Amino acid sequence: KTGAEVRHFLDLDVLPPETLRKIIETSRALKRGEFPNGNRKPLADKALAMIFEKPSTRTRVSFELGMKKLGGDAVVLERESSQLGRGETVADTARVLSRYVDCIMVRTTKEQKLKELADNATVPVINGLTDRTHPCQLMADVMTFEEHRGPIAGKRVTWSGDGNNMATSWIHAAVQFGFELNIACPGNLAPPQDVVQWAAKKGGKVRISSNPQEAAKGADCIVTDTWVSMGDQDTLDRTEQLRRFQVDDALMKLAQPGAVFMHCLPAHRGDEMTASVIDGPHSVVWDEAENRLHAQQGILLWCLGVI
Numbered sequence: 001k002t003g004a005e006v007r008h009f010l011d012l013d014v015l016p017p018e019t020l021r022k023i024i025e026t027s028r029a030l031k032r033g034e035f036p037n038g039n040r041k042p043l044a045d046k047a048l049a050m051i052f053e054k055p056s057t058r059t060r061v062s063f064e065l066g067m068k069k070l071g072g073d074a075v076v077l078e079r080e081s082s083q084l085g086r087g088e089t090v091a092d093t094a095r096v097l098s099r100y101v102d103c104i105m106v107r108t109t110k111e112q113k114l115k116e117l118a119d120n121a122t123v124p125v126i127n128g129l130t131d132r133t134h135p136c137q138l139m140a141d142v143m144t145f146e147e148h149r150g151p152i153a154g155k156r157v158t159w160s161g162d163g164n165n166m167a168t169s170w171i172h173a174a175v176q177f178g179f180e181l182n183i184a185c186p187g188n189l190a191p192p193q194d195v196v197q198w199a200a201k202k203g204g205k206v207r208i209s210s211n212p213q214e215a216a217k218g219a220d221c222i223v224t225d226t227w228v229s230m231g232d233q234d235t236l237d238r239t240e241q242l243r244r245f246q247v248d249d250a251l252m253k254l255a256q257p258g259a260v261f262m263h264c265l266p267a268h269r270g271d272e273m274t275a276s277v278i279d280g281p282h283s284v285v286w287d288e289a290e291n292r293l294h295a296q297q298g299i300l301l302w303c304l305g306v307i
């Protein structure tokens with residue numbers, strides 16, 4: 001296959017909204033126990049390689065089991081225990097893995113490494129998180145939102161916290177799925193300018209401010225994430241800046257009465273949100289974690305041409 005024909009799942013902004021919607025609907029069907037063409041093992045004889053250059057619990061388990069449930073197999077490569085840790089290039093790794101497996105998922109640092117992998121692989125590459133984005137998580141998040149609040153188009157989501165990789169993927173999702181996104185974050189921890197400009201150019205309703213209370217008003221969902229992402233420096237200064245963006249009961253009260261609280265996990269009670277919020281009645285974080293399993297399967301079925 002030529003590069004253009006390979007179905008990479010690299011980021012939400014570079015995939016057509018119809019494709020994203022198809023993946024979500026397939027994931028929902030799988031959760032109900034409905035399989036494409038009634039075939040429970042559509043990925044029989046297919047294999048997935050997963051490269052981890054950063055830790056993971058959910059992404060690893062949901063991709064591995066998601067693949068196996070659909071009849072396929074999965075193998076994990078960790079940076080330190082593979083030749084990547086001794087300097088073998090990402091490009092060479094991509095070429096080799098393409099001879100063994102049908103799909104490669106990668107969790108890495110720089111976005112450039114993801115690109116290098118996709119450019120040199122002859123099989124689909126899935127972005128399992130980079131410093132810049134986390135698109136697989138957003139598929140589970142949109143699915144979870146819709147289970148609780150109905151179609152996400154036209155709804156309002158509020159992000160309060162660090163403008164990190166998750167915030168960037170939420171911006172991509174806001175444009176592609178057509179919902180309003182209010183991001184409240186410290187000025188120097190805002191999502192990248194080019195992403196904000198891309199959203200504006202696409203006519204997206206994305207607002208960036210440093211006022212969490214204003215941003216939370218009327219929200220259908222309040223979402224946050226760790227204050228210290230993998231690779232970030234955990235400094236006192238950073239924590240102090242983020243403190244007033246903590247999601248607490250008072251902030252949840254400004255949202256709609258039935259608003260949901262979301263978090264991709266892992267969570268840090270007392271930092272980005274209080275225990276009362278994540279363990280309280282608005283929280284849907286365990287559904288969100290479960291939906292990674294279904295969403296991953298939807299992504300794999302699309303990448304491998306089953307849907």
Ligand code: CP
Pocket residue numbers: 055056057058059060129137264265266
């Ligand atoms: N949310 C998420 O991606 O979790 P892991 O880091 O455990 O994979």
Ligand code: NVA
Pocket residue numbers: 129134164165166225226228229230264265266
């Ligand atoms: N923003 C977090 C997400 C973890 C799933 C990180 O990059 O560490």
